[in-house]
Amino acid sequence: MQKITIKKGHNINISGLASREFTNAPTQKFVSLSPQDFNYIKPKLLVKEGDHVSLGDALFFDKINPDVKWPSIAAGTISKIIYGERRTVLDIIIEIDENDEKNSDPISERNLSSREDVKNFIQNNNLWPFITQRPFNKVVDPNDSPKCIIVSLADSSPLANDLSFSLEDKKNHIVSALSNLKKLTDGDLYVAVRGDNFSFLSDHDFIKLIQVEGPHPSGNIGVILNRVNPLNQNEVVWTVQGSHLPILGKLFSDGIYDFSSNISIGGPSVKPSYFKSRIGARFDLYKDSLLMDNVRIISGNVLTGKKVNLDGFLGFYHSSFSVIEESFIRPFVGWLHPGGKSKYSVFNAYLGSNKKSYDFTTLQNGSNRAFVPVDAWEKVFPMDIYINALARSIEANDIDEMEQLGIYECDEEDVALCSFVCPSKSDVGAIIRKGLDTIYFDK
Amino acid sequence: MNFLRKIFEETGKFVEEGKPLSWAYPVWEAADTIFFSTNKQTSKGPHIRDNMDIKRTMFFVVIALIPCYLFGAYNIGYLNALAMEIDRGLFANTIFGFTYVLPILIATFVAGAVCELTFAIIRKHEVNEGFLVSCALIPLTMPPDVPLWQVFIGTSFGIIIGKEIFGGVGTNIFNPALTSRAFMYFAFPTKISGDKVWAVGPDGYSGATALAIPANPVEYDTASNLFAANTQFDFSTMNMFWGLIPGSIGETNKLFILLGAIFLIYCGIASWRIMVSSVLGLVFTALLFNLLNYFTVDGILLAGGSPNAMLTITPLQHILIGSFLFGTVFMATEPVTSSHTNTGRWIYGFLIGVLTVIIRSINPAYPEGVFLAILIMNMFAPLIDYYVVQANIKMRLSRHV
Numbered sequence: 084m085q086k087i088t089i090k091k092g093h094n095i096n097i098s099g100l101a102s103r104e105f106t107n108a109p110t111q112k113f114v115s116l117s118p119q120d121f122n123y124i125k126p127k128l129l130v131k132e133g134d135h136v137s138l139g140d141a142l143f144f145d146k147i148n149p150d151v152k153w154p155s156i157a158a159g160t161i162s163k164i165i166y167g168e169r170r171t172v173l174d175i176i177i178e179i180d181e182n183d184e185k186n187s188d189p190i191s192e193r194n195l196s197s198r199e200d201v202k203n204f205i206q207n208n209n210l211w212p213f214i215t216q217r218p219f220n221k222v223v224d225p226n227d228s229p230k231c232i233i234v235s236l237a238d239s240s241p242l243a244n245d246l247s248f249s250l251e252d253k254k255n256h257i258v259s260a261l262s263n264l265k266k267l268t269d270g271d272l273y274v275a276v277r278g279d280n281f282s283f284l285s286d287h288d289f290i291k292l293i294q295v296e297g298p299h300p301s302g303n304i305g306v307i308l309n310r311v312n313p314l315n316q317n318e319v320v321w322t323v324q325g326s327h328l329p330i331l332g333k334l335f336s337d338g339i340y341d342f343s344s345n346i347s348i349g350g351p352s353v354k355p356s357y358f359k360s361r362i363g364a365r366f367d368l369y370k371d372s373l374l375m376d377n378v379r380i381i382s383g384n385v386l387t388g389k390k391v392n393l394d395g396f397l398g399f400y401h402s403s404f405s406v407i408e409e410s411f412i413r414p415f416v417g418w419l420h421p422g423g424k425s426k427y428s429v430f431n432a433y434l435g436s437n438k439k440s441y442d443f444t445t446l447q448n449g450s451n452r453a454f455v456p457v458d459a460w461e462k463v464f465p466m467d468i469y470i471n472a473l474a475r476s477i478e479a480n481d482i483d484e485m486e487q488l489g490i491y492e493c494d495e496e497d498v499a500l501c502s503f504v505c506p507s508k509s510d511v512g513a514i515i516r517k518g519l520d521t522i523y524f525d526k
Numbered sequence: 527m528n529f530l531r532k533i534f535e536e537t538g539k540f541v542e543e544g545k546p547l548s549w550a551y552p553v554w555e556a557a558d559t560i561f562f563s564t565n566k567q568t569s570k571g572p573h574i575r576d577n578m579d580i581k582r583t584m585f586f587v588v589i590a591l592i593p594c595y596l597f598g599a600y601n602i603g604y605l606n607a608l609a610m611e612i613d614r615g616l617f618a619n620t621i622f623g624f625t626y627v628l629p630i631l632i633a634t635f636v637a638g639a640v641c642e643l644t645f646a647i648i649r650k651h652e653v654n655e656g657f658l659v660s661c662a663l664i665p666l667t668m669p670p671d672v673p674l675w676q677v678f679i680g681t682s683f684g685i686i687i688g689k690e691i692f693g694g695v696g697t698n699i700f701n702p703a704l705t706s707r708a709f710m711y712f713a714f715p716t717k718i719s720g721d722k723v724w725a726v727g728p729d730g731y732s733g734a735t736a737l738a739i740p741a742n743p744v745e746y747d748t749a750s751n752l753f754a755a756n757t758q759f760d761f762s763t764m765n766m767f768w769g770l771i772p773g774s775i776g777e778t779n780k781l782f783i784l785l786g787a788i789f790l791i792y793c794g795i796a797s798w799r800i801m802v803s804s805v806l807g808l809v810f811t812a813l814l815f816n817l818l819n820y821f822t823v824d825g826i827l828l829a830g831g832s833p834n835a836m837l838t839i840t841p842l843q844h845i846l847i848g849s850f851l852f853g854t855v856f857m858a859t860e861p862v863t864s865s866h867t868n869t870g871r872w873i874y875g876f877l878i879g880v881l882t883v884i885i886r887s888i889n890p891a892y893p894e895g896v897f898l899a900i901l902i903m904n905m906f907a908p909l910i911d912y913y914v915v916q917a918n919i920k921m922r923l924s925r926h927v
Contacts, residue, residue: 315926387571417563418581428577430794447566449579453696456866471866472915487919503572506583
């Protein structure tokens, strides 16, 4: 077991962390798969409204890489396909037919002895979208050979779904998923855990267990890779969401599609809890737990998540909803405020500032200003990358310099804290994404 | 409060886009967000943000300067009373001082605001609070009896040439406050060249500042002896620390400058690396010069030439005389014009310390070297950063064999 300690970073103590117990909720009737959750794809639909789909049936494929198809995450009928501007597909909503799901036959063809077998299995059952890659944070190209595979079971983001709790009874499937994923690479299979969680994984030699310590973003795969096996130019690393492991595991070992997933709902404006739910779940089933009307519902965490409506759905790679208040308050001379419990800052800029559990709102807490490098980003960015210089090379559109400064190692989520602390209210994640886009479309 | 809010909402309608007065939007926005914090919301991730913003950051630097203002005003009154041979008391001394400080402050802010707002309107950018810090710093670098028209011109020069022609806050190369100080130094040398005494006294009142004493000694001696021999002012170490000596308004009291430094470091606004490394650089160079002046080869000083009393100033005296501490704490740490990498900050600060002593001791023209040292290093900061970043690039390339 390798141990890494991340010193730079910050755990945002936002209130509304779910305690480790489940609350009952009605079963989901609708789920959605949104092509918007996947970077750099050109989706081509294979279904239309009213079609009947079985579990795992292909819903759409990527025109750039037609081998990659997206599985239906439920059995039932396509109830609605929502289009956005220029007919981009926003949501493919499926009405679940529970009987169909129960009566689905297991996949009989399950030869998983070699790498080709595993690849074929993933290909035939439309499972590629579960595997993403760095750089670019996109669905993998099946023809690539990754230098290693990494899975993080140590999510450190605020109000994160605690996988050591929500995956508690799925040990066998986790091991099954990992053992088959290992076949996809000649390199190592890294699994990041926190403390003594998932200690059963240490029994398996094919897993390189990494124990991470320290504040967010210590659980991000980008940060862990930067320490254990840095990503260089022309290299690719594959990764799978920790919460997706049981789904893959159950398919590998039993041949059964089971898209159930334990999700967490947290945040200052909601009664926090865990729910037995499924991938692509709709939020409105949980609206009873809202504590106020004027809220922003976020699929994912408050740093990198996506804003959704009350009847919006959980993103494909997300395993939690976060809810914060939409605030429109304009405090009188707020910049003169002495402090107190209504202020949260990583700077020591407020007297008696409440750093234990703070009710964050959607306020930006300041106007956008020209960037002033007060050493704030660097304090919460633990990689050996000069993030400030990198951001400037991106603004200057200098691809060579971006590559030299290590843009491939970064992703939006790794710099989300930089945006959080920035007194100039810059969006560093958007800058990094802009740089990655520039490089991606240049090639 | 509602009434005030209403005024802003009503006047805001006149500066909306498309309205004839829309050019005045930056001015309206500045006033509006000074009175009421913005309710701008996040649109996407991160959905939550820290409570620190640029307004508060800049405001904190101004807070750190307030003790220097108070003491500066008192010191003007104190030195005046000393020259007039009267006894006035603490309060009256401070009031007397403020009759000199306030006009300078007002002249600076008027000049600064006019320049900043004009450029905000022309360039259509929002008014950046950074100019408040520049304007708060400039009076502290002035002699108390500086003519106000000079302050006005100096400030305008600093804001426009030091900042706005480079694109405003965030892209400027030179510290605007120091640019204006340097401009005035060379444009109006009779007023602030630094060797005449900087105090308000009766007509014809003159004397030498601490730096001028070893720079122009009547007869060579060590700096400590020269200080001790001066009868006009008490240049003892303790007194120079407490700041009851002539000098720029804000530079003399070292305790209050240190308090400001601790405050800024604690809040995480100013870089402690720059402050520490520039003191190290100064101590290193001063000791080196002390040594050079001590050793002789065949009766000739290693330092060469005639004996130079400036070389005998001890590191502690270097820190206490002139505006070294003030410049280090408030000017060198200006985030935009200093180095942007932590390694770079160490080098940048160290070289400021080195250059300060070199300019003070070896250059015969200017007794004070801090502002020149900082401006020179402002110029080199991007170069330092370039090499620091190149080292990181080489590391990344070497990993990728």
